[in-house]
Amino acid sequence: xxxxxxxxxxxxxxxxxxxxxxxxxxxxxxxxxxxxxxxxxxxxxxxxxxxxxxxxxxxxxxxxxxxxxxxxxxxxxxxxxxxxxxxxxxxxxxxxxxxxxxxxxxxxxxxxxxxxxxxxxxxxxxxxxxxxxxxxxxxxxxxxxxxxxxxxxxxxxxxxxxxxxxxxxxxxxxxxxxxxxxxxxxxxxxxxxxxxxxxxxxxxxxxxxxxxxxxxxxxxxxxxxxxxxxxxxxxxxxxxxxxxxxxxxxxxxxxxxxxxxxxxxxxxxxxxxxxxxxxxxxxxxxxxxxxxxxxxxxxxxxxxxxxxxxxxxxxxxxxxxxxxxxxxxxxxxxxxxxxxxxxxxxxxxxxxxxxxxxxxxxxxxxxxxxxxxxxxxxxxxxx
Amino acid sequence: xxxxxxxxxxxxxxxxxxxxxxxxxxxxxxxxxxxxxxxxxxxxxxxxxxxxxxxxxxxxxxxxxxxxxxxxxxxxxxxxxxxxxxxxxxxxxxxxxxxxxxxxxxxxxxxxxxxxxxxxxxxxxxxxxxxxxxxxxxxxxxxxxxxxxxxxxxxxxxxxxxxxxxxxxxxxxxxxxxxxxxxxxxxxxxxxxxxxxxxxxxxxxxxxxxxxxxxxxxxxxxxxxxxxxxxxxxxxxxxxxxxxxxxxxxxxxxxxxxxxxxxx
Numbered sequence: 001x002x003x004x005x006x007x008x009x010x011x012x013x014x015x016x017x018x019x020x021x022x023x024x025x026x027x028x029x030x031x032x033x034x035x036x037x038x039x040x041x042x043x044x045x046x047x048x049x050x051x052x053x054x055x056x057x058x059x060x061x062x063x064x065x066x067x068x069x070x071x072x073x074x075x076x077x078x079x080x081x082x083x084x085x086x087x088x089x090x091x092x093x094x095x096x097x098x099x100x101x102x103x104x105x106x107x108x109x110x111x112x113x114x115x116x117x118x119x120x121x122x123x124x125x126x127x128x129x130x131x132x133x134x135x136x137x138x139x140x141x142x143x144x145x146x147x148x149x150x151x152x153x154x155x156x157x158x159x160x161x162x163x164x165x166x167x168x169x170x171x172x173x174x175x176x177x178x179x180x181x182x183x184x185x186x187x188x189x190x191x192x193x194x195x196x197x198x199x200x201x202x203x204x205x206x207x208x209x210x211x212x213x214x215x216x217x218x219x220x221x222x223x224x225x226x227x228x229x230x231x232x233x234x235x236x237x238x239x240x241x242x243x244x245x246x247x248x249x250x251x252x253x254x255x256x257x258x259x260x261x262x263x264x265x266x267x268x269x270x271x272x273x274x275x276x277x278x279x280x281x282x283x284x285x286x287x288x289x290x291x292x293x294x295x296x297x298x299x300x301x302x303x304x305x306x307x308x309x310x311x312x313x314x315x316x317x318x319x320x321x322x323x324x325x326x327x328x329x330x331x332x333x334x335x336x337x338x339x340x341x342x343x344x345x346x347x348x349x350x351x352x353x354x355x356x357x358x359x360x361x362x363x364x365x366x367x368x369x370x371x372x373x374x375x376x377x378x379x380x381x382x383x
Numbered sequence: 384x385x386x387x388x389x390x391x392x393x394x395x396x397x398x399x400x401x402x403x404x405x406x407x408x409x410x411x412x413x414x415x416x417x418x419x420x421x422x423x424x425x426x427x428x429x430x431x432x433x434x435x436x437x438x439x440x441x442x443x444x445x446x447x448x449x450x451x452x453x454x455x456x457x458x459x460x461x462x463x464x465x466x467x468x469x470x471x472x473x474x475x476x477x478x479x480x481x482x483x484x485x486x487x488x489x490x491x492x493x494x495x496x497x498x499x500x501x502x503x504x505x506x507x508x509x510x511x512x513x514x515x516x517x518x519x520x521x522x523x524x525x526x527x528x529x530x531x532x533x534x535x536x537x538x539x540x541x542x543x544x545x546x547x548x549x550x551x552x553x554x555x556x557x558x559x560x561x562x563x564x565x566x567x568x569x570x571x572x573x574x575x576x577x578x579x580x581x582x583x584x585x586x587x588x589x590x591x592x593x594x595x596x597x598x599x600x601x602x603x604x605x606x607x608x609x610x611x612x613x614x615x616x617x618x619x620x621x622x623x624x625x626x627x628x629x630x631x632x633x634x635x636x637x638x639x640x641x642x643x644x645x646x647x
Contacts, residue, residue: 012577016572016574016577019571019572044568048570049571051574063574063575
């Protein structure tokens with residue numbers, strides 16, 4: 001209900017996303033979900049539309065825009081299919097380390113290909129024994145002359161197999177604990193690097209999630225990002241920037257779910273009237289709308305805060321991610337309920353929104369971890 | 384550097400066309416114009432050729448100034464130059480008069496390597512313009528191709544026929560219409576170019592700019608005329624047969640025999 005003022009360029013961006021959504025995604029989203037297919041065509045379309053360059057500086061071929069535009073793009077894409085928007089947003093997650101910590105040579109080598117969408121990125125931190133406890137990673141990177149040799153594995157990596165560029169956090173000095181990790185750029189064809197099996201997921205089924213294996217994976221030493229020991233700083237700063245993107249995904253899913261359920265509720269007649277006439281139903285929609293607008297206001301404001309040059313926004317971006325993704329889960333569950341049997345059937349999209357929304361409460365830092373971050377940051381502001 | 388020319392057309396968006404019941408003409412004010420969907424494969428082919436062989440693409444379109452947004456849409460796909468052919472004298476043109484105007488504009492753009500067009504428009508659907516334009520220009524015309532590539536100094540076109548695939552070699556410039564099924568992926572516009580094209584305007588050529596002979600233009604130059612435009616209404620005529628199943632079957636067989644659908 002709240003109309004946000006947009007610049008002409010931002011309006012063009014949204015029109016283009018809607019065009020892409022209608023033509024390349026809408027007719028196929030349910031089928032991709034049903035058959036768990038990754039289709040490269042919508043990704044190719046996003047690449048041709050220059051949309052992988054949204055946050056890449058103009059000097060590297062991008063549009064040089066900010067978090068707010070990225071959030072707009074991700075939100076509207078997610079309205080059509082969160083699986084596709086996950087492939088898209090995860091590529092930004094994988095490119096932030098290069099954007100934020102890459103040296104001149106690394107930026108010049110990789111960013112132009114990322115901006116054109118020719119090369120997708122992936123961010124590889126999680127391991128079987130290291131999820132929320134990211135510090136428990138065991139993948140090692142040993143320096144040998146002009147190379148690093150990586151050994152270990154990563155789990156549940158979005159864009160595994162379809163990305164060309166992988167940012168891998170590995171231990172260079174296990175004795176130093178949290179200060180002993182480093183961030184590396186691994187390329188798809190690097191010797192000793194292989195992709196594991198594609199995971200079977202509850203939702204986001206149009207996106208690809210795999211294991212990654214490093215078996216004496218040999219990479220040149222110029223693939224180190226920033227300095228040895230800065231691995232977790234790279235990872236955590238990256239997540240700070242990317243979090244509002246996850247929040248934006250949640251907005252798109254929630255909006256789509258509410259609209260589909262609303263259309264049903266205003267036309268479904270029971271007891272001689274549309275069920276929307278019953279307060280149990282209309283009040284549910286009122287709550288959905290309120291929660292979505294509140295989440296949107298938070299996500300947009302955090303994105304603009306980041307774009308204004310703020311340096312300390314971990315707490316704010318955690319709030320945006322946590323609130324919006326919890327909202328999406330609540331809205332999609334209620335949307336199924338409002339549609340009754342129709343909500344439960346896989347012929348209709350609402351059940352897909354519900355399954356897609358669930359992952360958002362888990363990835364990019366579970367919402368429990370987000371609350372840890374918020375609680376910690378709170379102490380900085382209110383003592 | 385190859386020069387590729389693509390001819391595009393603005394057509395009414397399906398569902399927005401209203402016919403004036405008295406004059407039997409299109410109510411143009413209520414119409415929303417879109418880029419002829421069959422032109423997109425032609426544009427896609429031109430851009431892929433540009434990427435592969437280093438080419439410059441010019442689009443031309445005959446129509447009133449209100450189709451300029453459509454030329455800009457095509458620009459955003461990756462076109463280099465937009466030309467609008469606009470003149471009151473062009474109005475009411477049938478396919479021959481249209482082809483004449485296009486041919487004169489194409490000649491003005493010589494030398495060129497290829498002219499591409501969509502197979503047919505979704506409003507007139509005659510599919511005549513590509514062949515007529517090629518005929519007026521004396522160019523080989525290749526209708527409904529799905530692929531075009533260069534080998535040494537020759538163009539090789541591939542098209543499907545009822546027996547399989549045909550490969551056609553052309554040593555000169557050519558005109559081709561592109562099959563709507565040529566590509567399973569057609570690119571969307573580029574955001575950068577959409578922003579860029581806001582500051583650009585197409586070149587506008589009138590009848591005198593292309594040295595067109597007045598008697599060959601518009602309604603005057605059209606040997607065919609649209610006599611009537613009407614919405615075809617499908618009427619379902621039904622008869623309900625009554626009786627017991629055995630009776631019904633016998634009655635129905637009589638009906639089929641009467642209509643000579645079966646012979647017993």
